[in-house]
Amino acid sequence: MTDNNSMEEEMTLNSGIAAFEAKHFVRAAELLEPLADAGNAEAQYRVAIMAQNGLGMVENQSRAYRHMRAAAEAGLPLAQHGLGFMYLEGECVDKNPEKALEWFMQGAGQGLQGSMTTIAMMYQDGNGVTADPEKAREWFHKAGFDEM
Numbered sequence: 713m714t715d716n717n718s719m720e721e722e723m724t725l726n727s728g729i730a731a732f733e734a735k736h737f738v739r740a741a742e743l744l745e746p747l748a749d750a751g752n753a754e755a756q757y758r759v760a761i762m763a764q765n766g767l768g769m770v771e772n773q774s775r776a777y778r779h780m781r782a783a784a785e786a787g788l789p790l791a792q793h794g795l796g797f798m799y800l801e802g803e804c805v806d807k808n809p810e811k812a813l814e815w816f817m818q819g820a821g822q823g824l825q826g827s828m829t830t831i832a833m834m835y836q837d838g839n840g841v842t843a844d845p846e847k848a849r850e851w852f853h854k855a856g857f858d859e860m
Contacts, residue, residue: 713744722746725754732758733794737768745769748779760794764804777804792819793827800830800840809840820854828855 729744741762747755754777762768764776780798784792796815799808813834819827832851834846 714779721752725752730756732762737762739768741768742829751782751786753783753788753791756780756783756786757788757791757794760791773804780804783819787822789819789822789824789827792816792822793830794828795829800834812840820851823859825855828852828858832857 715808724743725747728747731737731740731743740758741828744755745763746760756811760776760778760780760783763772765771765778777798780791780795784795786802792815794813796819799815800802801807801810813831816831816834823824828851830849832855834841836848836852839841
C-alpha cells in the first residue's frame with residue numbers, strides 16, 4: 713500500500729467513525745463497510761454493531777458476529793468485550809458463557825474496565841460461572857471499584 717492510499721484509508725476511517733458517533737449510520741456504513749471487508753478492525757467493530765442492530769443497513773446477525781469476531785481476534789479490546797457479550801447473551805451466536813468469559817478476560821487483560829466489571833458481575837451473580845464472592849470482589853477491585 714502506498715503512503716497516499718494508507719493516508720486516504722485513515723481519512724476514510726476517521727470520517728466513518730465520526731459519522732458513526734454522530735449516529736449518521738447510512739453514511740458510516742458507506743465509509744466503513746469496504747474497510748471492514750478489507751480487514752480493518754476499527755471498521756469491523758463498528759460495522760458489527762450496525763449489522764447487529766440494523767443501523768444504517770439491514771440487520772444481519774451472521775455478519776455482525778463475523779466482523780465482531782475478526783476485530784476481537786485482531787486484538788481490539790472493545791470488540792473482545794462485544795464478542796464476550798454476544799456469547800454471554802446468545803446474540804448473533806449460540807450462548808456460551810465459557811467463551812464469553814474467555815473474551816472478557818482478553819479485554820480485561822488489555823485494561824478494559826467494562827470487561828473487568830462484567831467478569832466481576834458474572835462471579836457475583838453466578839452467571840455462566842460458579843458464583844464466587846471472593847473472585848467477584850477481586851475483579852471489582854481490579855476494575856477500580858472500592859469495597860463492594
